[in-house]
Amino acid sequence: MADVAAVAGVSGQTVSRVVNGSPRVDPGTRARVEAAMTQLGYRPHRAARALRTGRTQTIGLLVSTLATVGNSRMLQAVADAAAARGYALTVVTLGAHPDVGAAFERLSEQGVDGVVVLNEATAAASETPAPAGLGLVVVDAPPGAGSDRRFGIVQSDHAAGARAATEHLLSLGHRTVHHVTGPAGSFAASERENGWRAALAAAGVDAPPTMPGDWTAASGHAAAARLLEQPGMTAVFAANDQTALGVVRGLADAGLRIPGDVSVVGFDDIADAADYRPPLTTVGQDFDRLGEVAVATLIAGIEDGEAGFVLVPTALRVRESTAPRPA
Template sequence: MPQARRVSMAMVAQHAGVSGQTVSRVANGSPRVDPETRTRVERAMAELGYRPNRAARALRTGRTHTLGLVAQTLATVGNSRMLQAVAEAAAERGYALTVVTLGADAAIDDAFERLRDQGVDGAIVLNEASALARDATSAAMRLVVVDSPPDERFVSIGTDHAAGARIATDHLLAAGHHTVHHVAGPAGSYASAQRERGWRDALVAAGRDAPAVVRGDWSAASGHEQTARMLAAGVVTAIFAANDQMALGALRALAEAGRRVPRDVAVVGFDDIADAAQFPPPLTTVRQDFDALGEHAVRALVAAVEGGAPGDVLLVPELVRRASA
């Protein structure tokens, strides 16, 4: 079978009735093209099936139009949703994505080294890996870190987890519960620590004692185990779980203990995963916008790659009221 002929910039230029330099400017995202001409060139590219030659463009611009993404794991729903959001936002801007997962023991400096070897223009670091990014000694690349306190070495994009936890806890207190128990996330997680802080701050502000924290690992199994432990230890009427998976495990433990939700025990989660509305009962939760997080992270990194000076972004989550609380 004969090999398909590669569409060149010259062919696009002829089809669109413009110069080759104009096509080059459009392909490289230059602002020095009027909107009508840009639209005509982009239409010609689509009609001819033009695809930029990344290697040639890298030689011309010194950029590969490839972004890196570093995550501890992609097994959690939050990280997998962030990967999807980042991949879509990068593709919309003509950037490829290279993903490195750390696993349990890998050092983040090794991840950065792998990304540098692949010539990425910069990297996005997700969630649990953010604490490692703050301790990295050899990044030497443009970085956007998701869920990290401000740091002059990189741009920080995140959700106001503490505010979301306060909203959840205040909602349960307003429903008449004397206090709220908390199934927290892993000790090394920034998001987990912020959600625990917001829960505690809300209880202190209301003049209530904070029960002992039990800690899971973001999984439904750990939420089930820790909730069963809480029920065995004393009276529980309201639970704020640090994510929806652990809230799902809590619902199972409560059902097994013969506790009705929300009549006997109210439950609120965090994240608003796709299936949260399908839990029995549908889960009241705090929604963070993963699509917006991915969009902001890619926008900031691309801006930095292209010579801009992006700032930190902190998104405010919202309570989604359903039947569990």
């Protein structure tokens, strides 16, 4: 490391930060150090470094399920971001009967330096103390959910995205917007419902009854049958794209045209959303950015003991599933 520092013209501490994937190195310096490492054939020895520093360069990912598209996208994003910083990744899923304390202990026993907790697992994680010395970042939890200074929070701006989706439908002349929710207990689903309600309230429109969903296309298809019972229903905001897909199918099965009779908006902008029939108007989450920020925030907490809060913007993507209210 001293040889690398000499060639790169930096301090040994800077080389250490680059090797450990610290975000506290500017891109030009990082490139210089990495070039010196390549020139000298320097390769960190993970086991030796763990003995010296007490850190394994491994982070954990705790998730309730990988069956949803959003969680799978986040897994990929976190894995890519961790690899880019020289960290390995260990994944634990909670399943139907979550025991977050046991999951934390399992990850701690495997020697991870910190844990990223995803979405539906965050509520339970917020109430369960992590083992001493284990850094923690949760993706989608209320600000202030964790009192520990190592507890960082990263969020998509779900409420703003849902509000934009609802405002888009109202701007097309729809008198109200119906909502198929995500699962109860999900922070993301709650925030999306809050954004929908806020947009309707700002427009002076009473919120119609919500239809329950659980992120799946099947729940959207089931909700479509109940939506058909709502008088004057011409616009639907679904809590995610898979739910929207089920809504579209259910309405089409009843002989309605999308968007000729009913406009539908989803949330997430999954890879297939633009290939739905019709292509789906949706709110895009930047999963790559969420993964990068979650890993960077976790590493900063591990190295500096400082928690962080980061809100990642969402963006409305208008496609062919929305149109002006039918006459």
